Amino acid sequence: DGSYPMQREGAAFVAGCFQGAPGMFVFGGRATADRRLLSDLWFLQASPQDVLAAPNSRGCIYPFSYYHLHGIFQFFTYGVIFPIGYFVGRHAVNSPVRRPLHMILQLFGVALAICGFSFGVHSVRAPSWLHFKHAHAIIGIITFILTIIQFLMGLLGALILSRQPSNVQRLSGSSHQGSQEGFTQDRWGGAGAWRIIHRILGSIILTLGLVNISLGVFLAVLPSPVWIVWYIYMGVLVIILVSMEIIPLVCRRNIGSGGSFKPKDIRVDPKGTSQSSLKYSEEPTQEQSSIVIPAPRRSFGHVPSSHSSTFDNSVYRNGGGNNGNILDDMAPLVSNQRQPRPGDVSASASLPENNRHNTREYPISTRKRNRPGESGDVGHYVGYSPEHEQQM
Template sequence: MALYRSGYRFCRCLALTLILVGVTEVKGQLMWVQLHNGSLGNVTTAAPVPPGRRDAVLGYDVTRNQLILFGGTPGPLNDTWIYNVANNEWREVNTSGAPNPPARYAAVGGVSGGYFYLAMGKGPHDVYYNDVWRLDLAGTERWEMLPVAPQTTPAQQDNSSQPYSPPGRAFTTGGIYVTGSRLYVSLGTNDDMRTKYTFAYDVVSNLWFKEDEGCNLYDPRCPHPRYLHSGVMTGSEEFVVFSGCLSGEGSAGPCPSHDAWRYDGQAKTWTQLDNCPTPRLYGTMAMLPEAEGKRYVALYGGQTNTATIVQTADLAADEVAILDLESGSWTLRQAAPENNMTAVPELRVSAAMATGPDGIFLFGGASYHGVHANDLWLLRGNATYADQSPSSPCAPMTTTFVTVHGILMVIGFGFLLPIGALLMRHFSCIYTHVTFQILGICCAIAGFVLGVVSVRSAHFSFAHAIIGIIAVILGVLQPINALCRPKEPRPEERKGVARTVWQFVHRFGGRVSILLGLINSSLGVFLAVAVLPIIIAWYTWLGLLVLLWFVGEIARCLGRMRQKGKGGRPMASTLHGSQSDGIINGWEKGDGAYVNPVTESVRL
């Protein structure tokens, strides 16, 4: 009997040890649980499953404990699927014989009041929709197209109190909150432009209203026009936006950008948030279930490397960025697998996510190899679990072509060219002037090329680009102009008309080029969504340049007045003069050249 008991205890201990080592579930932190592997049927049924896709719309119906999936690409698709969470089973909704939303992807939607809503999106042949649909979840499971106000005049569009039907768009932010009655649409693209406007569709009155006018490209108070960004509704009149592409179709900036924003629909204000996660395109966001009064947003996946990226941080497969809506700050967390016998989802872009009672559902998306997935996962946990998950440092700064473009332009137009011009004007440093100007123009040309490459389309359709190309052309003409200068008259000779015209063109062209370059650099720090310390540093340096110019001009005027008080220095047209103090007939020697301080003529 004693031997039997000892053997029994040994077996129990061995079994417990195997469980702890092999399949121990991780407690108290975010974890990934695979609900469905996407294969046809599962271990108990042979039910159909939706084909793999990306850019679909996913919503969770808390009353019936089910997920609703619509559309996506490749295709695009217009199928509707429902996933029963309790039974772990997909089924396709039969919509034959009834109106059905046209095939589309990159739309917005959500579940509220017993309906699954759908709006906007891109369809076949580059069609952009601005319609609104809803699926009855409580009874018929039929789609219904909701009425919208007709297109209105531009004057009415500018009046937020007037009903308005916005143009179609895709890759937008918005949707409808589970307790909301307004479906929001903000930012996005329709290939003709990157839009900055925010609209809301009232599902009770069936009317669109313009909520926010947005900002111009150089206004730091709200997000610049963009698409391919991440976003999620965080309240009935509140949503969050992160990163995205700010380039192309009348807009410019980083692609991807690093900024994050929150929109308050009641106050109609934007608030910029912390920027900790790696900038990305095609990321996905969803709310974590609330806990202990904490409201957190989770950001998952996306594409960090693009054609205009110089350096960036790669995403880890288990990385989930968490945004605290109260403080506006981010943390990077690791979500563990359900146990050490399973894995986490393969990194992907454009997955669909929806908030459930136990965590966040994730469906589909495309892998980095272009494979379209149809597996279903649950990021189990709430806000408290997120706080208890392992953390990692914020991502290092991402360097894009826009970053390098800005650095080169600041070195060229912000330092070398203006300093070279000041040294020539006030100290007659001709060789230093030539060296600085050539180096400055080289920086400007290199920066210009990178600036053009960084803009996806419509390269010269906004002020920064137009001013930039004028400044660079004028700058490039300066050394060419210098090589073609007429011969400088000797001190005893009068200056000819050709020399006079050349001097005017050279000085005027150089000064206009530098002025436009400084103006454009001042606009560029906002266009590039530069952080506040960089903006402060640039405008401090710009103020110092202006101060140096004023001090130089005052000293120059005082010097002329002092010379006049002593009897006056011979003018350039004077044929005779003193040779004392390095001055010969009005020509002052400096840095290996003779310079007339009155006319600024140079003679080597």
């Protein structure tokens, strides 16, 4: 009849034919003027030329789409900000900026999540009992509630379980001296049940966020390139996060079973009392309690003189309780100053073996006598008692 329907929003549209003419059926909706519900049915028919020639009385009701804003904010929240914050807080344990960076990222992500949730609620025109019947809406509200709970738990951990002092003993390898140094160890992240709940809840929120973004891509009926880019990005992100969780578990298992990742057990001797501490010094010192005296050198080509004044007793001393010069064993030794030992034989003869308990030291003389007073010990060999002495 040439009239136009009242300007409305939320009406139902369907294409059809009326009296053999194609057109569009319009039913119901809400009037934009007084916000009342409408129940009228209209059949709209027009040619493209009439549509282009129609006057433009007003613009679009909404200059932008809240659906799209909701999707953009939630993508950056659960697809970019929260994964980076999770990686920093979970795996960057040795980084000095771990705590402040994790807090900044998570606070910024929570702010974006609140904005995105607000845009999503505002974009819904249907009643709540009709909207919360599909998976995207249900998962979205659950994820947002868990995000707020995780935010409050993070604040609790930052305020109460932030830093705890502890004394740790540190050993200086160069001086082998132990020292107690009190320092503040960063225990951010809490301990016990709080730490476990915080980590598990963060993993659940991140998983639900990625799943809900994928469902939102379906509901928004976006172009195929957007779908392809998103699923490639999500696949790479999931692989990285899962790998960063598996690698530490494998390393700890190998360490516990004595595998290749097991560190070597290095025992530090701060006082230098063990033999292993000799590797830090070029030669033994007087502070070391256990000293191994090397055996005297053998010399078969020359037999020293039997006179007691010709021996150098300052190098190798017998017992007597005097250990004042016991470290002189490292001094150079001259062959003609060697002290005779039981069992020695000269290079000019071979004697039968005689094993005895009390080994005593007897001076020997050379074949050539130097003084007449030495005729009593002619031809005596080292290592034998007087009853076994043989005359030359």
